[in-house]
Amino acid sequence: MVKYRKSISSAVIRRLPRYYRYLSTLLDMGISKISSKDLGNRMGITSSQVRQDFSCFGGYGLQGYGYDVEFLHQEIANILGLNTVRHMIIIGAGSLGTALAKHKEFEKKGFKVIAIFDVKSEIIGQKITEHEIRHLDTLPQFLENNHVDIAILTVPENFGREVAAYITSLGIKAIWNFVPIELKTPSDVIVENIHLIDSLMVLGYNYKNNNNK
Amino acid sequence: MVKYRKSISSAVIRRLPRYYRYLSTLLDMGISKISSKDLGNRMGITSSQVRQDFSCFGGYGLQGYGYDVEFLHQEIANILGLNTVRHMIIIGAGSLGTALAKHKEFEKKGFKVIAIFDVKSEIIGQKITEHEIRHLDTLPQFLENNHVDIAILTVPENFGREVAAYITSLGIKAIWNFVPIELKTPSDVIVENIHLIDSLMVLGYNYKNNNNK
């Protein structure tokens, strides 16, 4: 079991999925051990950073040898909680919400969509994959009968704040927010933003200024 | 006209869309001037950072007064190039590609989808919004007749590398990549990643560890 008391910097945490992806690839390639130098080279980061990052969690390597790929892969999965199934609901069954509902990769990593909500009466009852779109008014009742870990917020911009306030009032503790606004939530509610337009603007800037490398 | 020689750090650039959003809101509220202190408070950052950021581009404020909201808003739009229309093509007409094609907010900020490509013969010719899905084989010809700034990559994971290599070989210089892989591209090709699963894993981690604030 992994032990660590000091909180890990978010810079390190944001690199973990990337390590995880590279390690998955190595596994697929049948590579069973790797050094920090080799992994760093593949990922375009320094070996120091690789070792520094992993040592945050207690050190998974063997001096003179390197890291066991399968073990390291599994440990990162543990740290990220990929072995626990997380139940997600989607709020907003527009094209983006629908696309996320149809995305198969999330469930493979333990993130399972269990229901979809909207408020447009015309679409209530329609099916997306195996889920009928439910009316948002039925969410309180749904939460009584189902455990929900994460709400995916894909509502139109002008409803973002209101809906976020509503779902947090019902006890939702984690929001994956696709609405291009900053949500103000109680401090025990985790928000992770995907601000598509921000990302596109940064791309546009770098394209214009050729700021790549 | 804005002048600056030294390249601006990417930390600053990534904050610009956020400033832009806040300034849009202020404009909507009819607020015409704002101090770095007030703006910082609203955004949850220090006034120092606000001033430091804007001073990278030459300083837009007036001592003793603050910043003119409309002017600042316009200047950030200029820096980000939002006044220039960028032509985008979508490669991969799955649910995610389709959702992005239907998204109306991009065009409002100058990012216009002009064509959609895929390779599945069953869907070639089908319409998404006003665009017929074209076969990827017709891309070279399309590029001869149309200016394209940005390619949005929404193909399945196993085709990501191949398709990226193909489109860069055809002269594409900017890729908005939704495929959960690292693209290796020539140094004059800009890549901006949206790694949905990475973001979700970070959310899962913070949810588990309640690492929010």
Place this chain on the structure above:
DNA sequence: TAGATTGTTAATCGATTAACAATC
């Protein structure tokens, strides 16, 4: 003018990189 607030320089903080003793 006096008060407010900028732009900028200096100080601090945190993250990355380098170095190396420990050890497999």
Place this chain on the structure above:
DNA sequence: TAGATTGTTAATCGATTAACAATC
């Protein structure tokens, strides 16, 4: 054992924050 490579401490680098003279 000798060579390789870790985990960790120290040095460097960059980004954020604080301070303040300039000035509207």
